[in-house]
Amino acid sequence: MKILIALKVNGVLREVAVEPNRTLLDVIREEIGLTGTKKGCDEGDCGACTVLLQGKPVNACLVLALDARGKDIVTIEGLSGDGGFHPLQEAFLRYNAFQCGYCTPGMLMAAKAILDQNPSPTEQQVREGLVGNLCRCTNYSRIVQAVLSTAEGAVRP
Numbered sequence: 001m002k003i004l005i006a007l008k009v010n011g012v013l014r015e016v017a018v019e020p021n022r023t024l025l026d027v028i029r030e031e032i033g034l035t036g037t038k039k040g041c042d043e044g045d046c047g048a049c050t051v052l053l054q055g056k057p058v059n060a061c062l063v064l065a066l067d068a069r070g071k072d073i074v075t076i077e078g079l080s081g082d083g084g085f086h087p088l089q090e091a092f093l094r095y096n097a098f099q100c101g102y103c104t105p106g107m108l109m110a111a112k113a114i115l116d117q118n119p120s121p122t123e124q125q126v127r128e129g130l131v132g133n134l135c136r137c138t139n140y141s142r143i144v145q146a147v148l149s150t151a152e153g154a155v156r157p
């Protein structure tokens, strides 16, 4: 049995009919069509599916779509807001902080959450904030440096 719900994704209300056990990840990708949020492990281990729920990073594969009703959801498509690149995205490009890019949307959303909470994090705080986001093919140091370069007061190369 499906239930009609409204989800607020990137500031837009979307009505979708979902089974009660459907995850937010599957609804975002398959019903709403925002495929920037990636499915890796589908069991909460990799962080590829990270979105912001009420400003906090969550693994969308572990959240039921029903439980996201009435909450603000931000996906990678909503990161910049204006359609251009967000400074974090520019930094990832500048630092070559990705290879295949599969982990990148989740990394960026987790990084945004870190900086939203603390605009001037230490390297250790960035590493701790990204601990749930796994990358199989690039250098974590580049990702951390990209995030740090976007922090308030950072000297950009």
Ligand code: FES
Pocket: 038, 039, 040, 041, 042, 043, 044, 045, 046, 047, 048, 049, 050, 059, 060, 061, 062
């Ligand atoms: S797909 Fe959700 S944590 Fe891996």
Ligand code: FES
Pocket: 097, 098, 099, 100, 101, 102, 103, 104, 134, 135, 136, 137, 138
């Ligand atoms: S860039 Fe390939 S998994 Fe991270």
